[in-house]
Amino acid sequence: MKTRLISPFLTRSRSIKEPISPFCSTPNNNPIKPTSKTQSFEHPKPLNLKTEKPISQDPILTQTHLTKLILSHKNDPNSALQHFKWATRKGVVPENTIGESFLVLVHVLMCSDKHYGAAKKLISKCVLEGLDPGPSEFVSQVVDVAERFQFDQISNSRVVNYLLCSFVRSCRFEDAVVCFRKMVEHNIVPCVSYVHVLLNALVRNNMITEARVLFSEIVRLQISYDCATVRVMIRGCLKEGNVEDAIQYFWDAKKNGVELDAITYSTAIYAVCKKPDAILACALLNEMKEKGWVPSEGTYTNVIGACVKQRCMVDALRLKDEMVSNGVRMNLVVATSLMKGYCVKGDLDSALNLFEKIVDDGLCPNKITYSVLIEGCCNNGDVKKGFELYMRMKNEGIKPNVYNVNSLIIAFFEGGLIDEAKKLFDEAVETGVANVFTYNNLISWLCKEDKVDEACGVLDKMSKDGISPTIVSYNNMILGHCRSGNMDGALDLFNTLQERGFKANVITYSILIDGYFRKGKSNEALAMFDRMVDLGFLPSDYTFNIVINGLCKVGQTSEASLMLKKVVERGFNPTCMTYNSIIDGFVKEGDINSALAVYTDMHEAGVTPNVVTYTSLIHGFCKCKNMDLALKMRNEMRTKGLELDVVSYGALINGFCKVRDIRRAREIFNELYEVGLYPNTAIYNSMISGFRDLDNIEEAVDFHKKMVNEGILCDLPTYTTLIDGLLKAGKIVSASDLYTEMLAKNIVPDDIMYTVLVNGLCNKGQLENARKILEEMDKKSMVPNVVIYNSLIGGYFREGKLQEAFKLHDEMLDRGLVPDDRTYDILVTGKIKGVDSMREGSV
Known part of the structure; x- marks a missing residue:
């Protein structure tokens, strides 16, 4: 920072708000010691205080006399110090007190190159032992002594600055802050190095708010600070997790003209990478290189990591090559980051190849490296390779963690490798690796597969193994009972968990409400909802969606619509899914006008309809044989950039078949192929039914053959429609053959x-x-x-x-x-x- 030197320091007509510089502004920020030009001391031979009397024969000696004596030896600091020590031994200066003579002596010593250290020791001892009158009073006394006895501003500034340093080193941080502010009040400029010491101490001791407030004062008062101070403030913000402010300190310092070095740039890049902002990190890295600095291994590692996190793999690989070309060997952190990036992109082969390469190059993969690859294998559908790495990890003496085990168990289940999943679960339990999440994963999967009894066994085993179930464990079990339609079992477990001291949460109640709706028991579902509210639980958006969707499913769409209006008034923000449930409910009830009214409300609420919304409305219009409006909805979808899916096409095809417009139905059927989609069983059934209704059983049979040739499975409705048409056409043998074929496929009439x-x-x-x-x-x-x-x-x-x-x-x-x-x-x-x-x- 560009500032203006001032002199003298203690001139009262000058304001601290003007740009000021520390007395010790030197290239290395070390306090200036007196030079021969400013002070010349001739040191006489010190007195022998054992044989000679250092003072007059006056038997009454006061501190005032001692002060005068010390001042008389202003050019002989050693004698002044000896006189003070003698007077202290004689009791002239009371022990453990700070008096005028002490402050005068400190100033005298501070003026001498040889006795500078002695002054610092006296100040440190005084502060460390708590002999001072407090930071504010201490600074005021030092300034007062300097003015009364005409000590120059340099010695006075030195005394106060070292006093500030002593408060910090004595861990009296709050007193140090008071001292700093009192210095500023007296127009004494804090030394840059001591400012850094104070701020660094505050940050190290988690007094980060105090550090930030103090630094703001430093900037406001235009007190000089250096790049080391900037790094302290960046580290402080990062310690709080405040990345944005950390980066801002760097920009502010740069704007204010602070000379920033390579270490400060690296610190700023580290902060940027924490965000992460790969683009900005690369820009700062380029600035470093433009200034002629070679980024360190750590800096490259941080930037590569940020690029991987933001899926900028091209930049990450380029920087890796650049780092290697600068003579920096690729480290394990960089390699692991790149493997993570490959796995996230779905390029598992490149991740595994890189793994083998670093092993060949002599790098030893650690637990993190293996964990990244195991997770990558599981997420990319190669659980067998993931398990192979798991075994390799164990063989190399690296103990897998529970996260590795849980990832593999879930992947085994998803891949249908049930025996492998259970075997790994048993191993995890036996070795003591399994935690509550391991058990919950198994319980969740068993419940999804309708193996609720087996899941109950796992829950019991969990307690016996010393793992306490959580509310998640019970919620999974209750969900399993609800999915299997066993609401009595779900309710029994609900009561059991409360008897065991667990508190049901909103998710618990939401699962039960959904279970009752699935059973068509809307009264019980609504009673459970009311019970939840009465107990003080605030229903979540998930709960409201369950209730609204449930009412629609049981044919109470009007009640669902009314409830939506009430909960919106209470602050509920309906989603597209919420409106879709109500629209679909009205469509199924044949009330297309109410469905359109909800569609209008949806627009007014600022919720954008999706493909499901339009498909429901198309179904509704087709159901009431209003194909013009169905096509209008199709066109509106296209206008909004929404692509029709197979379900949407199926609704239109079925609609045209119902109104016996088989020509338009065939056109839309052919359009499916043109847009890259393929008809499913339901669409073929619609076409077959359409031809059957027109007594064109030959075309219906041709579509059946086309269906079989494309590998699309025929279901019961397919055979029912064809057999009905064949019998009506008198083709009893063909109908009988189809029926036999159907039974052979284990399709039950x-x-x-x-x-x-x-x-x-x-x-x-x-x-x-x-x-x-x-x-x-x-x-x-x-x-x-x-x-x-x-x-x-x-x-x-x-x-x-x-x-x-x-x-x-x-x-x-x-x-x-x-x-x-x-x-x-x-x-x-x-x-x-x-x-x-x-x-x-x-x-």
Whole structure:
């Protein structure tokens, strides 16, 4: 910093707010000692105080006399010091006190090259033993003595500055701050090196706020500071985790003209990398190189690490090559960072190749290196390689941590390697590595796989092994019961956890609420929600979404919409998923107008619709056969840059098939391929159903063949639709072949399939075969529905077999079925209307 030298120091007409410089501003920031030009001392031979009397024969000696005596030896500091010591022994100067004579002596000694150290020792002893009157009073006394006895500003400044240093070294940091401020008040400029000592001590002792306040005063008062001080302030901010302010100290120092060295740049780069900001770190690194400095190994390591964290692998690799070209060998930290970067990018091969290279080059991988690679293997789907590294790690004497074990167990489960996961779990338990997360991971997976009983066994084992379950453990178990539909089990466990001293949290209640909704028990779900609120739990956004979605799923969409309005007033911020649940609910209830109203509310709330939103609305318009509005929604999606997915295309295709516009349905079907998508089973079923409804069974069969050729699985609706069409077309053999093919694939017929078979066979006079279907249902303990009996009764009436028809009627009653109007229409009037082929229900 550019400042203006001032003289004298203690001139009262001058303000401290002007730019000021320390008395000791030298290139190395060391205090200036007196020179022969400013002070010339002739030191007479010191008195022998044992044989000679140092003072007059006056028997009464006071501190005033002692002060005068010391002043008379101003040019003989050694004699002045000896006189003071003699007077102290004689009791003239009371021990453990600071008097005028002491302060005069200190000033005298400070003026001498040879006695500078003695003055410092006296001040240090005084402060260390707590003999001073306090920092504020001490500084005032020193200044007063300097003025009254006309000591020059240099000695006075030295005394006060070393007093500041002594407070710091005595760990009296608060007193040091008071001393600093009193110095400024008296226009005594703190020495740059002592400013650094004070700030460094505050930072080291975690008095970082005090350090920052003090530094702000230094900057405001334009007191000089150096790059070492800047580094102290950067370190202080980093200690607090305040990266932004740390970097700002560097920029402010640079702006204020402080001469910054390579170490300060490296410190600033370290701070930037903590952020991390790879671009800025590289820019500062380039500045260092432009100034002719070669960045250290540590600096390169930090910048490469920042580049990896921000996925700038090109820059990271370039800097690694640059570091090596500068003669700095790639270290393990850099290598591990690069491996991490490769793994995050999904380039596992490059990470593994680099690992083998550093081993060949003589570097020894450590626990962190192995952990990075094991995690990378697990995340990139190569758990076997991860386990191989785990074994290699153990063979090299490096003990794996629980994080390695947990990563592998999760990856084994996700990869379907259940035995390997359980074996590793058992090993972790046996070796004492397993922690609560290890057990929770196993419990969570077992519950997801509906193996709740086995999960209960793990929970019991957990306690026996000395691992205390957490609320997460119980939440996983409750979730498992809810997913399997065992709400009684979930509720029992909920009560158990509270009996064992655990407190249920919002997640616990949310799981139970969701479980009740999944069972269709909305009253119980809402009661659990009310119980949670009554106990003082604040429902989370996750909870509100569960309740709103649950109400929609059980057909109470209006209640869900009303609840949304209430919770929004309480500060709940609905997401796109929230609105989607309500829109989908209204669509399924056939209330497209209410769905559109929610869509409007969504826009007004500033929530952007997504593909799911538009797909639900397209479904709604297709359901009410309003294909123009469905296409309008499709166009709006495209305008907003949203790409239709397979589900959206499926909704449009199904809609056009329902309105018998098979031409448009085929066009959209072909468009699927053009945009790089492929039809799924549901889309093929829609097309097959569309052709079946138009009595074009040949095209339906062709689509079935195309479906098989593309490797798309045919499901029960596929076979039901085709068999219905074939029977209607009189192709009984083809229908029978398809049915046989279906059974061979272990696809189990349902009520709709049996209805189609009986109805089709009866319509074609195949009553015996139809009757066999009924017998097949009996063997499977399936009760035929009224429509099946109506088809058979009608068939027998057509054949004139009235007795068989009435027998079937009695059989219906015996099975507890209630004949409908059509049954009695056949039996009473003998009129047989065409039987619907169940087209609506077959798909």
